[in-house]
Amino acid sequence: MTLARHEEQAALRGLLRSVTDDLGGEIRDEWVKALTAVPRHLFIPNRIWVGENNEPLDRANDPTGWLSAAYANAPVVTQVNDGTDSEDGEVWPSSSASMPSVVVRMLEDLAVREGMKVLEVGSGTGWNAGLLAYRLGDANVTTVEVDARVTAAARTALGRAGLRPEVVCADGGAGWPAGQPFDRIICTCAVNRVPGAWLDQVRPGGVILTPWENPWIGWGMLRLTVRDGLAEGRFMPYGSFMLMRGHRSDLRIFRDVVRDDHVPDESATDLDPWAVAGQDLDAQFAVGSRLGDVWHARQHDPDVDGVAVRLWLATTDASSWAAVDWDGAEDVERFTVWQYGPRRLWDETEAAYRWWLDQGRPGPDRFSLTATRDGQSVWLDTPANLVRDGDGSPAAPQSRVRGPR
Structure with missing residues (x-):
């Protein structure tokens, strides 16, 4: 075994321990096998951005630091400024590899089984799609990414790992009609409204899992079950993701x-x-x-x-x-x-x-959402206790936006 291979395996073991600890001491065997068979470093580009100030880190200049970042239980910024030069010199993350423990938790919450078809919205590095493809088979996984360069890099990384799910460059807000119906849709970017197209493309009884953002805060996970032309489900108190590009605003x-x-x-x-x-x-x-x-x-x-x-x-x-x-x-x-x-x-x-x-200081796990093609309503504990009506009005009497300069 080469030194590099030994270091990669040691880093993987460390990541598995960290993820296991973060999730309370247990990961399902099928995801342990997937994490082992689909090494994260194969999906991390040679240039990444690290730290609070998003400083660039190049693999060629610091291979040890790069490998450490690739196997840390932390997100890794893999693109800034949508892949373009900023006019004002500002650097802001626009694509990333998500925190591994959050990736695993989402996959477990997705509750996939053999034979299920899954649509992933937001390919990113391709690692999440790779884990799904290893678990379900290439033919049962489609991943959609709006950025052409990110799409190409994800497809290359998946091939490097010996995986061939369908990789599509398209707006994930429209889902992927050519592949419907799906048993599951998993989104790896936050949304502030549930796209109606997703409801049309999921089988009755199927699941939509997506990070959430309201304009005040980007935090929380939403797991919806689709039935009778609507989707309904509860929020969960974890996850902070970049906002879907089609849902961004740029107010100053x-x-x-x-x-x-x-x-x-x-x-x-x-x-x-x-x-x-x-x-x-x-x-x-x-x-x-x-x-x-x-x-x-x-x-x-x-x-x-x-x-x-x-x-x-x-x-x-x-x-x-x-x-x-x-x-x-x-x-x-x-x-x-x-x-x-x-x-x-x-x-x-x-x-x-x-x-x-x-209301007793409720956390996100007491809030739920009902979505239809015409709108969505947030409620607390029961559907009768609306937090906001579907038109966005307070229910009871009484990209992410960037800050000021």
């Missing part, structure tokens, strides 16, 4: 939302803005589900006297906005609020937060 606070002639109303609040836009993911998920088409962004050092951080809120149609100022002190009891437009966004946010508290 000072380019698209706030105008010099806007005159906001001033008020104050005793609700800490970081209670709804901080580390509590359950609160963020609930508030975002309640508000619907409202997003937020932080602005550090906004060049305003006495303001250390400003929390911005805005609607996705850029018609209403709000801002909440924090002076950086630990014991602040009141925060200045600015609101503009037909919707009082901070008032709505406070009401959504109070609603969440009144």
